[in-house]
Amino acid sequence: xxxxxxxxxxxxxxxxxxxxxxxxxxxxxxxxxxxxxxxxxxxxxxxxxxxxxxxxxxxxxxxxxxxxxxxxxxxxxxxxxxxxxxxxxxxxxxxxxxxxxxxxxxxxxxxxxxxxxxxxxxxxxxxxxxxxxxxxxxxxxxxxxxxxxxxxxxxxxxxxxxxxxxxxxxxxxxxxxxxxxxxxxxxxxxxxxxxxxxxxxxxxxxxxxxxxxxxxxxxxx
Amino acid sequence: xxxxxxxxxxxxxxxxxxxxxxxxxxxxxxxxxxxxxxxxxxxxxxxxxxxxxxxxxxxxxxxxxxxxxxxxxxxxxxxxxxxxxxxxxxxxxxxxxxxxxxxxxxxxxxxxxxxxxxxxxxxxxxxxxxxxxxxxxxxxxxxxxxxxxxxxxxxxxxxxxxxxxxxxxxxxxxxxxxxxxxxxxxxxxxxxxxxxxxxxxxxxxxxxxxxxxxxxxxxxxxxxxxxxxxxxxxxxxxxxxxxxxxxx
Numbered sequence: 001x002x003x004x005x006x007x008x009x010x011x012x013x014x015x016x017x018x019x020x021x022x023x024x025x026x027x028x029x030x031x032x033x034x035x036x037x038x039x040x041x042x043x044x045x046x047x048x049x050x051x052x053x054x055x056x057x058x059x060x061x062x063x064x065x066x067x068x069x070x071x072x073x074x075x076x077x078x079x080x081x082x083x084x085x086x087x088x089x090x091x092x093x094x095x096x097x098x099x100x101x102x103x104x105x106x107x108x109x110x111x112x113x114x115x116x117x118x119x120x121x122x123x124x125x126x127x128x129x130x131x132x133x134x135x136x137x138x139x140x141x142x143x144x145x146x147x148x149x150x151x152x153x154x155x156x157x158x159x160x161x162x163x164x165x166x167x168x169x170x171x172x173x174x175x176x177x178x179x180x181x182x183x184x185x186x187x188x189x190x191x192x193x194x195x196x197x198x199x200x201x202x203x204x205x206x207x208x209x210x211x212x213x214x215x216x217x218x219x220x221x
Numbered sequence: 222x223x224x225x226x227x228x229x230x231x232x233x234x235x236x237x238x239x240x241x242x243x244x245x246x247x248x249x250x251x252x253x254x255x256x257x258x259x260x261x262x263x264x265x266x267x268x269x270x271x272x273x274x275x276x277x278x279x280x281x282x283x284x285x286x287x288x289x290x291x292x293x294x295x296x297x298x299x300x301x302x303x304x305x306x307x308x309x310x311x312x313x314x315x316x317x318x319x320x321x322x323x324x325x326x327x328x329x330x331x332x333x334x335x336x337x338x339x340x341x342x343x344x345x346x347x348x349x350x351x352x353x354x355x356x357x358x359x360x361x362x363x364x365x366x367x368x369x370x371x372x373x374x375x376x377x378x379x380x381x382x383x384x385x386x387x388x389x390x391x392x393x394x395x396x397x398x399x400x401x402x403x404x405x406x407x408x409x410x411x412x413x414x415x416x417x418x419x420x421x422x423x424x425x426x427x428x429x430x431x432x433x434x435x436x437x438x439x440x441x442x443x444x445x446x447x448x449x450x451x452x453x454x455x456x457x458x459x460x461x462x463x464x465x466x467x468x469x
Contacts, residue, residue: 147388151381155371164367165385168360169392172399179403200395211388214305218380 003088004096011100021069026108029062033116044121051120052130052181058116059109059134059177060170063141066105067149067162070097070142071216075153084220090213098146098209106138122181129184129194136197137177143208144169150215172200232309234451235460241444248441255434262427279337280424285432287330287355289439293323294358297365298390301383311447313379314454316386317369318447322439324362331355350401357396361389375454 015022036054037047074080083093113134117127148166152158180193231237263281297319304312334352335345346352365382372378455461 147384151368151385152371157371161367161371164360165364168357168364168396169388171357172392172395175399175403196399207391211384215381215384218377218384221377 001092003086003092004099007093007096008100008103011097012103015100015104021066022104022108025062025066025105026112028065029058029109029112030116032058032061034119037119048121048185049182051117051122052126052133052185053178054120055113055116055130056133056137056174056178056181059113059138060141060167060174062109063105063138063145064163064166064170066101067145067166068159069105070101070146070149071153072149072158075219080153080216081220084216090216091209094146094209094212094216098142098212101146102139102142106134106142109138110134122185126181126184129190130181132194133177133180133190133197136194136201137173140173140197140201140204141170143204144173146212147208147215150212150219153216153219173197176200232311234311234314234455235458237311238448238451241448245441245444245448248437248444252434252437252441255430255437259427259430259434262423262430267424267427268421276337276340279333281427281431283330283333283337284428285435286326286333288432289435290323290327290330290355290358292436293319293326293439294361294386294393295390297323298386301386304379305383305387310379310454311451313383314447314450315443316383317379318443318450319439320362320366320369321446322442324359324366326435326439327355327359327362331359350397350403353400354393354397357400358393361393365389 033054036050040046040050071080074083084090086093110131113130114127117130122130145162145166148162148169151165152161155161176193176197180190180197182188183190183193231240259281263278267278267281269275297316300312300316300319303309304316331352334355338347339345365386368385369378369382372381452461
C-alpha cells in the first residue's frame with residue numbers, strides 16, 4: 001500500500017511538471033470529437049444519436065495515444081529496471097502506475113466529456129450517464145492499454161503497434177460505454193450497460209496487473 | 222523411464238524437424254483426398270437449396286474456414302500457454318507457425334461470407350454479431366503477427382506473442398458476447414444465421430468432410446512453416462550443419 005501511494009505521488013508530481021503532455025491528450029480528445037460534426041453534417045437529430053458513440057471513440061483514441069507515456073520514460077532512464085529489482089511485488093507498483101496514468105489521462109477526459117456532449121445536443125440526464133460510463137470505462141482502458149504498452153517497450157513503431165494490439169481489446173468497453181448513452185437517449189435505460197462496464201472493470205482490475213507484470217518481465221530481460 | 226517410444230523426445234526442435242518432415246506428406250495427402258471427396262459431395266451429391274438455389278454451396282468452404290479459424294486461435298493460445306509454462310521453444314514456434322494459417326482462414330471465411338451475403342441478404346456486409354466477431358478475430362491474429370514481426374530478439378518475440386495470444390483468448394468470449402448484445406440491443410436482427418432451416422444429411426456430410434480437409438491442411442501448413450522456423454532459429458547449431466552436409 002505504501003509503495004502504491006509513494007509511486008502515485010511520484011507519477012503525479014512528474015505529470016504536474018510536464019503539464020503539456022496531459023493537455024495534448026485532452027485537446028486531441030476535443031479535436032477528434034469536433035471533427036465528426038464537420039464530417040457528417042450539422043443535422044442536430046443525427047448528432048444527438050451519434051454523440052455518445054463519438055465521444056467514446058474519441059476517448060478510446062485519446063487513451064491509446066497516452067499509453068506511450070506509461071512506461072517509456074522509465075524504461076529509457078533505467079527506473080523501470082530498478083523498480084523490478086525492488087522487493088515490492090510488481091503487481092503493487094504496477095497498479096499504482098496504472099492508477100496514476102488514469103488520474104492524469106482518464107479523469108480529464110471524464111471532466112471534459114459533458115462539454116462535448118452538449119455540442120452533440122445531449123440533455124442533462126444523458127450527460128450524467130455519459131460521465132458515469134466514462135468513469136467506469138476509462139480505468140479499463142488504462143488497465144488493458146498497460147499490457148500493450150509493456151509488450152511494445154522500446155520497439156520500432158511502438159505507437160502504431162500498440163493500437164493494433166489494444167484497440168480490438170477495447171471493443172467491449174466501447175460497446176457498453178456507448179450503449180449506456182444510447183440506452184439513456186432511447187429511454188431503454190442504461191443500468192444494464194453500466195453494470196456490465198462495472199463487471200469488466202472489476203475483472204480487468206483483478207487480472208491485468210498480473211499480465212502487465214509478466215509483459216514487463218518479458219520486455220526487460 | 223519409459224522404454225522404447227518417448228514422446229518428450231519430440232519437444233526438441235532437432236528431432237521434431239525430422240518427425241514433421243515425415244508427417245507432412247501424410248497430412249497434405251489426407252487434405253487432398255478429403256478435399257476431393259468433400260468437393261464432390263458438395264457440388265454433385267448435395268441437392269440444390271430451394272430457397273437459396275446454388276449460392277448456398279459456398280457454405281462448404283465458408284463454414285469449415287470459420288470453424289477452423291476459431292479453433293486454430295485456441296490451439297495457438299494453448300501452445301503459447303505450454304511454452305510459457307514449461308519454457309519449451311518448440312511450443313512458441315508452433316504458435317507462430319499457426320498464426321498465418323489462422324489469419325488466412327479468417328480472411329477466407331469473411332470473404333466467402335461476403336460473396337454469399339450479396340445474393341442471399343442483398344448486402345456484402347452486415348454488422349451481424351458473427352461477422353463482427355470474426356472480423357475482430359482477424360484483428361487479433363494481425364496483432365499477434367505484427368507484435369512478433371516487430372521484435373528482433375526471438376526469445377522476447379516468442380514470449381511477448383504468447384502473452385498477447387493468451388490475453389486475446391481470455392477476451393474472445395467477452396468480445397463475442399458484447400458484440401452479440403450490441404447487435405440485438407441496437408436493432409432487431411434483420412437476418413439470423415441461427416434459425417437455419419434443418420439441413421439435409423448430405424449437405425451436413427459434405428460440410429463435415431470439408432472441415433476435416435481444412436483441418437488436415439492446417440496441420441500440414443503449420444508443420445511446413447514450423448520446419449522453416451526451426452531451420453531459421455537453429456541455423457548456427459551443429460545438427461543443421463550436419464544435415465545440410467548430408468544432403469549435399
